[in-house]
Amino acid sequence: MSNQLPPKPRTPAKVVKRVIILLAVVALYVWTFSSVNINWERVFSERTLENINRIIPQFFDPAWAETGTILVKMVETIFIAYTGSLAAAVLAIPLAFLCASNMVKNKFLNTIGMWILGAVRAFPEIILAIIFVAAVGPNPFAGVLAIAIGSTGMLGKLYSEVIESIDMNIIEALEASGANKMQILFYGIMPQVLPEFLSYAIYRFEIDVRASSVLGIVGAGGIGTLITFAYLNRNWDEVGMILLVIIIAVTIIDQISGFIRRRLV
Amino acid sequence: MNKTDEFIPTSLYPAKTKRTISIAFIVVIGFYLVSSITTESFIINFFLKLGNITDLVGRFFPPDWGYVNNVWPKLFETIHMAIIATTIAVIISVPFCLLAAHNITTNKWLYNSMRMILNIIRTIPDIILAVVFVGLFGIGVFSGIIALIIFAVGILVKLMSEIIEAIDMHPSEAIRASGGNTIQTIWYAVVPQILPQFISFSLYVFEINIRASVVLGLVGAGGVGQLINKEINFLNYPAVSTIVLIIFAVVVVIDWISGKLREGLV
Amino acid sequence: MIEFKNLSLVYPNGNEGLKNINIKINEGEFVVIVGLSGAGKSTFIRSVNRLVTPTDGELIVDGEDILTHNGKSLRELRKKVGMIFQSYNLVKRSTVLKNVIAGRLGYTGTFRSIFNMYPKEDMELAYENLKRVNIENKLYSRADELSGGQQQRVSIARVLTQKPKVILADEPVASLDPPTSHQVMKYLKQINQEDNITTIVNLHFIDMAMEYADRIIGMRAGEVVYDGPASEVTEKTFEEIYGRTIREDDIRGGEVNE
Structure with missing residues (x-):
């Protein structure tokens, strides 16, 4: 056959880009694997075997006797998450309007709002919790504040996306009929965004239940406090029980919130 | 005249919607109060004690x-x-x-x-x-x-x-x-x-x-x-x-x- | 040769897709199946390469009853029977060439196909088939950059690349405009004549059926209600097949004949 395939067209720019990305990735891996410090002798030591034999059976034989204490702390965890996320759901609204380019027609303010929200999001909740524990002492309030601030970052961003996607014609119509700014907000904007705001807030509550269950490790209240005690005292049966309670509670809350969110939208 | 002619809508929403929303609202706020009281955390405290908190947070500054x-x-x-x-x-x-x-x-x-x-x-x-x-x-x-x-x-x-x-x-x-x-x-x-x-x-x-x-x-x-x-x-x-x-x-x-x-x- | 012997298909939900079909299709024939949507045309065609499995009867393709095929023997059957789809079924993000070479998958080992290690002849075959449908200049374009008609031509090239004995085409022109439809049908007809590949096409449009088919089979409610040479078919025949008068949307239009 005389059917020679024509050569594949390649633009030099593309080739260079690919080579650079490839080199960067290779360099990253070389750097990682040459400097990472894993103590293999410890990992594959007799102690590990002993630990496995000791911990795993305990872990899967949860301490039912502790159920009462653990449940009380789990409820506290849910309360922390709820208080924090409700506060965030409200705090995020003004910030979201500030970020939405169709509401505040000032690029500078939009960008500032985005920066605030972005900065907040970059902190893991547990770091916020550390700071608030230092500020208000080791109690649930520190956890609530950490959750509230952390959630505001994400909710503000999601809310502002919702606001930017609304139908502006309705607002034009209201303006044309002589409505003032507040009236437009409550008759034109809120009805459009409220279901999605609620849905996101509930979704964030799901995440917050997960997050607040570990805040106790740094002293910010909730079931995490028990994790630290159980872990320091090597009560693996308690760790197992705590984990079981968290899994069940989180699953139930996910189901309920999923149900409510489906009804909302 | 039959009855429907006399009907004047008194509300923008049907009674059932109003009831659902009111109940949902009460539940949300009620649960909030319960949570706040049991965890002794009132968000308002954050703003009331803001000075105090900033003082304490101030211990983190200046960074070393x-x-x-x-x-x-x-x-x-x-x-x-x-x-x-x-x-x-x-x-x-x-x-x-x-x-x-x-x-x-x-x-x-x-x-x-x-x-x-x-x-x-x-x-x-x-x-x-x-x-x-x-x-x-x-x-x-x-x-x-x-x-x-x-x-x-x-x-x-x-x-x-x-x-x-x-x-x-x-x-x-x-x-x-x-x-x-x-x-x-x-x-x-x-x-x-x-x-x-x-x-x-x-x-x-x-x-x-x-x-x-x-x-x-x-x-x-x-x-x-x-x-x-x-x-x-x-x-x-x-x-x-x-x-x-x-x-x-x-x-x-x-x-x-x-x-x-x-x-x-x- | 393809032979349907008392072939029936009942879907799990109880719908009867095919009712006791007895048909013989000879090698090299260009058969057009007509009927309203839901008449069983698609089920008929998909039985031949076992994308659906008839529940009763026999279906002989190339001397074998294909209803017993599974696994490896089923893939052997599908190598012999190529298929063209209404929505082209190209991988949109892949290049035209990669889509066409996919026709060789049945002939290529899993390992070789994953690392694109195709023999030179396969690559040349793919390129030659792109030339046959006049789209070789789009070789390295992504499939989603092509128009509908071009995509359908690529899918014809893909089918040719698997060197089939039979080509099935399920509503190949339903998503195209009239001029492009005729172009695609002409390629199919040309390939049928030059390579003597048995071709079975599902069509809804009566004018296209009459123009391109050697033989027309009419279906209604899972049954064959007409079977005869295209030359003997008139509008009246279609009205009998469809069970209603002919409407405007039963006719594709465009060029009638050059």
């Missing part, structure tokens, strides 16, 4: 810039943990993504059990995984990496199986019709459709892993979190704020790079 050089080794360890864990998690998650997508795994029993395992894994907080692995393998990077892998696989499989379920199944019909076997069908008709998202989600999981690996150090699973834990125990707050600021900068930079890369993909 002399401490910066102590941060790098542990910070790099955190990044290394995230890179290794993400890489391994991505490889492990491939078969599970396919098993957890109902259009690829037509066996109902297999699909449902995969989904159930996945949901349970995703409810386990990363830090508890770390606690358990530190217990098993001792303090250090290895425990953290294992915890991150499991955590990342949970997220990645969930996200990817949803993408796979949304693909266009027509091409795979064509590949099957021309005699391709299962693996060829997946490679030729499924993979090209999901590859950009797969890479994008892998980068996203890398971002999450960076954040998570900061936290894992708090329980001894390696990385910069270990440093935070140490300095907090010494009440060395200016050092803590140095670490936190550096983490913040690194997280922002990595998110930005990975965001740029992901934009280029889709």
